[in-house]
Amino acid sequence: MAQHFHRSMNTIAKVSIFGAVFIIGFSAWLLLEINRSSNVTNVGIALPQPVQFSHQHHVAGLGIECRYCHTSVEHSAFANIPPISTCMNCHQQIWFGAPMLEPVRASWKSGQALEWNRVHNLGDYVYFNHGVHVQKGIGCVSCHGRVDQMQLVYKDQPHTMEWCLSCHRNPAQHIRPRDQVFNMTWKPEDIGETQATLGARLVKEYNIESARKLTSCSTCHH
Amino acid sequence: MSRIIRHPSRWRRAVWAGVAAALLASGAGCKQKMSYQPRYDPLERSEIFADRSSARPIPAGTVARGFLRDDPEVFLGRKENGDYVTEFPFPVTEEVMRRGQERFTIYCTMCHGFSGYGNGMIVQRGFSPPPSFHDPETREKSAGYYFSVITNGYGAMPGHAHQIPVSDRWAIVAYVRALQLSQNARLEDVPAEHRKDLDAPPTATAGPASSHSPANSHSGGAH
Numbered sequence: 001m002a003q004h005f006h007r008s009m010n011t012i013a014k015v016s017i018f019g020a021v022f023i024i025g026f027s028a029w030l031l032l033e034i035n036r037s038s039n040v041t042n043v044g045i046a047l048p049q050p051v052q053f054s055h056q057h058h059v060a061g062l063g064i065e066c067r068y069c070h071t072s073v074e075h076s077a078f079a080n081i082p083p084i085s086t087c088m089n090c091h092q093q094i095w096f097g098a099p100m101l102e103p104v105r106a107s108w109k110s111g112q113a114l115e116w117n118r119v120h121n122l123g124d125y126v127y128f129n130h131g132v133h134v135q136k137g138i139g140c141v142s143c144h145g146r147v148d149q150m151q152l153v154y155k156d157q158p159h160t161m162e163w164c165l166s167c168h169r170n171p172a173q174h175i176r177p178r179d180q181v182f183n184m185t186w187k188p189e190d191i192g193e194t195q196a197t198l199g200a201r202l203v204k205e206y207n208i209e210s211a212r213k214l215t216s217c218s219t220c221h222h
Numbered sequence: 223m224s225r226i227i228r229h230p231s232r233w234r235r236a237v238w239a240g241v242a243a244a245l246l247a248s249g250a251g252c253k254q255k256m257s258y259q260p261r262y263d264p265l266e267r268s269e270i271f272a273d274r275s276s277a278r279p280i281p282a283g284t285v286a287r288g289f290l291r292d293d294p295e296v297f298l299g300r301k302e303n304g305d306y307v308t309e310f311p312f313p314v315t316e317e318v319m320r321r322g323q324e325r326f327t328i329y330c331t332m333c334h335g336f337s338g339y340g341n342g343m344i345v346q347r348g349f350s351p352p353p354s355f356h357d358p359e360t361r362e363k364s365a366g367y368y369f370s371v372i373t374n375g376y377g378a379m380p381g382h383a384h385q386i387p388v389s390d391r392w393a394i395v396a397y398v399r400a401l402q403l404s405q406n407a408r409l410e411d412v413p414a415e416h417r418k419d420l421d422a423p424p425t426a427t428a429g430p431a432s433s434h435s436p437a438n439s440h441s442g443g444a445h
Binding site: 062063064065067068071078080081083085086088089090092093094111112113115123125 | 263344382
């Protein structure tokens with residue numbers, strides 16, 4: 001009876017047993033990389049919005065402070081999107097007739113809220129709290145990037161669990177003085193310090209919990 | 223002995239069914255149902271209400287626990303007889319002043335300018351200029367009047383009650399008083415031991431931090 005397989009199949013069979021390890025490894029790596037890519041995390045992607053609001057113009061151009069609009073960020077879990085009345089503080093006079101602002105005026109007249117598309121949206125199983133991060137010295141820029149340079153706002157950081165943990169394991173590398181949280185350009189060198197020494201000092205001063213506690217499941221998932 | 227042991231093939235079938243069910247269940251996990259739970263995030267869209275807003279308007283007369291506004295001096299800036307209060311209804315400490323400086327910088331400088339001359343960036347872009355805090359008639363207004371204007375607005379200025387809590391409004395009024403003092407101060411008003419500091423270059427750490435450059439922060443004082 002003739003051989004069913006050619007003699008070379010011996011080699012191919014052996015190689016494929018060895019190669020399976022790499023194929024499985026490669027598939028796992030590919031999945032993780034897809035999960036980290038901007039296709040999944042939306043990093044760098046500006047979403048369509050009802051009004052082409054430019055943070056660059058309002059923050060860098062005019063010098064409006066973050067908290068003028070995001071009033072609840074210091075004490076609330078949620079950093080609020082401002083109500084239309086905040087827009088109208090200025091736009092009742094400035095650019096009042098601009099076609100670009102028509103949705104704002106329509107909302108002001110009708111009372112119907114503008115429906116913004118949420119750029120930073122964590123899973124419902126994560127209980128993120130802005131207030132505690134602001135109070136403990138995490139700068140806006142650390143998680144949101146240079147919003148003052150964004151014409152249309154987009155996600156600057158992946159906001160994956162891996163990314164959250166990279167700071168929760170060692171908060172000293174990102175912590176800054178409380179009064180510099182809203183400063184987009186602050187660097188530890190500005191006050192003649194290095195992040196390592198300043199961070200270690202502030203972690204003590206602000207009573208930051210241990211990495212063990214900060215990385216406990218129930219710290220964010222409760 | 224029970225019948226089950228006499229039919230092991232049933233067990234095998236059950237195991238395979240279990241594996242298939244587990245695979246199906248893991249597939250269902252890809253719908254991310256834990257990410258979109260049947261509850262509202264703040265400001266999330268709702269399909270229930272006609273205005274598509276899950277945040278509902280508060281019925282008139284609602285008082286949140288701990289928010290009863292029963293003291294007209296604190297919450298309205300007025301005495302029982304309706305006159306504006308002339309004294310602050312709380313002790314003005316350095317902490318209050320620093321808070322006031324910070325909040326003034328966030329909420330007021332856009333129009334009133336960093337030193338209160340009414341030449342802020344929004345005014346430079348065409349908004350009706352507010353009166354300077356350093357005009358004689360503005361200086362004469364009572365503390366309660368300032369509190370009331372921040373709360374309810376005046377002229378072109380809209381009320382800022384929805385942006386600034388009551389205690390911060392008072393802190394801002396205290397800081398405006400300090401600005402008024404500073405812009406009309408004489409050398410004799412400065413304590414003798416601090417007069418030499420006036421010639422020293424300004425320090426980078428003075429004042430509350432913000433994203434503005436120091437050059438911007440003090441441009442209002444160049445009068």
